[in-house]
Amino acid sequence: xxxxxxxxxxxxxxxxxxxxxxxxxxAAIVVALAAGFGWxxxxxxxxxxxxxxxDLYQSMLQSMSGAEPSSAAATEVTDLAQRLKAEHAGSTYxxxxxxxxxxxxVASGELQLAEDQLRWVLTAADTGSDIALIAQQRLARVLAxxxxxDQALNILAQGAGTAYAxxxxxxxxxxxxxxxxxxxxxxxxxxxxxxxASSVGPVSYTHLTLPTTWSR
Numbered sequence: 001x002x003x004x005x006x007x008x009x010x011x012x013x014x015x016x017x018x019x020x021x022x023x024x025x026x027a028a029i030v031v032a033l034a035a036g037f038g039w040x041x042x043x044x045x046x047x048x049x050x051x052x053x054x055d056l057y058q059s060m061l062q063s064m065s066g067a068e069p070s071s072a073a074a075t076e077v078t079d080l081a082q083r084l085k086a087e088h089a090g091s092t093y094x095x096x097x098x099x100x101x102x103x104x105x106v107a108s109g110e111l112q113l114a115e116d117q118l119r120w121v122l123t124a125a126d127t128g129s130d131i132a133l134i135a136q137q138r139l140a141r142v143l144a145x146x147x148x149x150d151q152a153l154n155i156l157a158q159g160a161g162t163a164y165a166x167x168x169x170x171x172x173x174x175x176x177x178x179x180x181x182x183x184x185x186x187x188x189x190x191x192x193x194x195x196x197a198s199s200v201g202p203v204s205y206t207h208l209t210l211p212t213t214w215s216r
Contacts, residue, residue, distance in 0.1 A: 053088040056080055060097060074104060085120070095121050095131050102138060111146045118142060133164045137171055144175040166195035 060080040063073050081097035088094050098117045105114035121135040136155055144152035152175050159168025173188035 050091065053084060053091045053093040056084050056088070057093040057097065060084070060100070064100070077104070089124065092131065095125050095135075098124075099131070099135060099138070102135075102142070106142065106145075111142055114142045115139065115146070128162070130163075133159065133162055137164065137168055140175070141171060144178065149175060149179050166192045169195060 057080075060077055063076040063080065065073075078101065081101050084091070084094040084097040098121045102114040102117035102121075105111070105117060118135045118139040122132055122139070125132040125135065136158065140152040140155040143149075143155070153172060156168050156172045156175070159165055162168070169188050169192035173185045173192060176182075176185035176188055
């Protein structure tokens with residue numbers, strides 16, 4: 001009888017606990033399940049969007065093969081790049097697409113359009129990332145070509161201490177040389193050569209072979 005009474009008490013205790021906590025327990029389970037399925041759904045959506053962006057970018061690259069700025073292929077490249085920016089603005093694909101648009105704009109002599117595209121990249125990309133540093137350097141060259149030498153040099157000064165320091169110094173040399181500041185340009189080229197020799201970081205737009213009169 002003692003055992004039976006003990007079991008009855010346990011059953012009653014369970015009933016009371018369920019009456020007091022059952023609803024909240026079910027609610028907690030439902031919330032946990034919903035969160036799990038929601039997370040999976042969000043991940044699936046993100047993956048789907050990444051795949052769509054990748055497909056658009058691949059199509060853009062295919063259209064770029066041999067495309068001239070005035071060709072129908074170049075128009076298709078522009079359309080696909082604009083779609084990437086509009087539909088997948090947060091993706092790296094969109095940032096690369098904007099870099100391509102800037103390059104095409106420079107080739108067409110549309111420096112303001114190139115500047116707009118590069119500034120868009122700088123807004124979208126993470127500060128200090130490779131793509132931001134590349135866009136920043138190209139923006140400096142575009143600004144210099146537009147006649148804004150001071151702003152271009154101020155931008156290039158931000159490349160010190162980065163993996164792109166050598167190419168930034170080389171770009172600074174190009175801009176100073178074009179501005180007729182030969183001595184400053186020589187110093188920038190020498191700095192670029194020194195940085196390139198001491199670093200395994202990327203170097204682009206290099207003019208690291210100095211003019212013969214500057215070899216000493």
